[in-house]
Amino acid sequence: MTSPVTVYATSWCPYCRVLLGGLKRTEVDYEVVDVDDPKNAELSDWVASVNNGNRIVPTVRFADGTHMTNPGVDVVAQKYRELTA
DSSP states (O other): OOSSEEEEEOSSOHHHHHHHHHHTTSSOOEEEEETTSGGGHHHHHHHHHTTTTOOOSSEEEETTSOEEESOOHHHHHHHHHHHHO
């Protein structure tokens, strides 16, 4: 991770589109990992490991090692502000 926020997502997920669209309108520095990309298989496995074996997207990992599943934009932005304060 090079950004304080990493969003694990897919292109077909409506919840991912909502979160990413909202984050574009904030100050949050984030990166996106496409868990459908075969080169990200290890990261896709991580998403399943933190969601009781289910590959639920969006899952967001923060620089402090915490994560959230399907969070709202405001929640991610608040956590980002805490991390970068």
